[in-house]
Amino acid sequence: MPEPKYWHLRTVLVRTIDAEFSTGQILPNERELAARFGVARATLRQALDQLELEGRLVRRRGIGTLIAAPRVGVPVNGREEGWPGSGRSQAWRIVDCVTAPATAQLARVLGVAEGEAVHTVRRLRLVQGIAMATESLHVPAAALPHVAGFAAESDRARGVLRQIERLGIDGESRSVELGVAEAEQAALLERPPGTPVLVVTTQYAAAGKLAAVAVSTYRADTCKLTFGEAGLVEVTPVQAGSPVRSAS
Amino acid sequence: MPEPKYWHLRTVLVRTIDAEFSTGQILPNERELAARFGVARATLRQALDQLELEGRLVRRRGIGTLIAAPRVGVPVNGREEGWPGSGRSQAWRIVDCVTAPATAQLARVLGVAEGEAVHTVRRLRLVQGIAMATESLHVPAAALPHVAGFAAESDRARGVLRQIERLGIDGESRSVELGVAEAEQAALLERPPGTPVLVVTTQYAAAGKLAAVAVSTYRADTCKLTFGEAGLVEVTPVQAGSPVRSAS
């Protein structure tokens, strides 16, 4: 079997979907689809798994399998888009703020000593009212002397976000990789554990030194991260396959 | 069952791996692991699937399941790193160069008329001798008048890459999303079809106008894309989970 059944099935489904279905429509249920294609339900599900990973389908328990909307372009441009106080109501919701000694791992990432106090602000990024990303912003407590004055957690969170702006952040570098949402992130994103996410790690520098680190997890099913000069032209999604040679 | 078995299994395996195994070591085979944990092999495999998606494991048919090396940081900084001729031997290998009328989709992305001739150069990005990414660079033929003179495909490819530099690219914007490798990409990356990839779409602008578009697919299992000021500090991987509260 040079080509697995589930992969062939996926190809057939892609064609069917593109030709006969549109966003929001419901596919026939899995048992029927499996019967129609003459495969076991597990095999059909393997094909649907692929399509879901690609963001073409959404499956809802108790409802059915629907055609997904195109992915939302989410700007990841640093201070302008992602930063807290800077101007207009950015769609961030503060979840948490804890101050705790750095774990070994966190200490290494932040470049501080293990056990040193670190503020961690957790936020949720909402795009059209729905949670698209979580973020944990870590900054050494020593760098923000005025935060200690706030008693309430929400005040402390806002304090951290406000004061970090006055640090004079003058550089940032990012990395993006694939991950899966663990329990906490999954809950915040209202998704089951194991949901694939794009993990964005941002290092913020002030005066040539690492000043803060943010780890964000974006829903990989619905997000397309956008960087750079704020959309030169509308970014239209492109097939992963070679767009010129229409082989197969 | 509030927590699926496979998810719990994954957690247990993560702990075991971190504690008792190191990069390159081979796990016991699936049948034995399944028996040891008292689950069906399919359930165990579901847990391993997660770990593979996270880049913690690599499975090789006929060999076994091994602990993966940490992901490689791959700079995606545009002209400096990714661009062709610019100086030292960049680890790119030219695969292909075709000139063909733009499909409807490609035309839309490039902002040209459907059917207009477009050069497409396909390249392979090698990191430590292994294929990490494929790239298709699309540029309207009208913009590169001198390319027509080259007869051999490899000359045309080099011609496109060289002449595009003289266009005076002065801006780029990118997007990153999750995808799966179709047959062609999969073959180039020496991976099975369906392999998860990070799809990077780059728009190059010259004189305020869109001049070229590149679509790259990076192996999601082994790549961590890095952006920005070329590594302020070594980027150490961070768990997707909340790094401060060590709940569970």
Next chain:
DNA sequence: AAGTGGTCTAGACCACTCA
């Protein structure tokens, strides 16, 4: 209560690698 997707099982066979 009926219908959906999500999980889990036990077993079979295949494709690949290596001694």
Next chain:
DNA sequence: GAGTGGTCTAGACCACTTA
């Protein structure tokens, strides 16, 4: 040929949604 992961099956039960 023995051992590994990859695919596929048929069936069961669960969790969730809607009516």
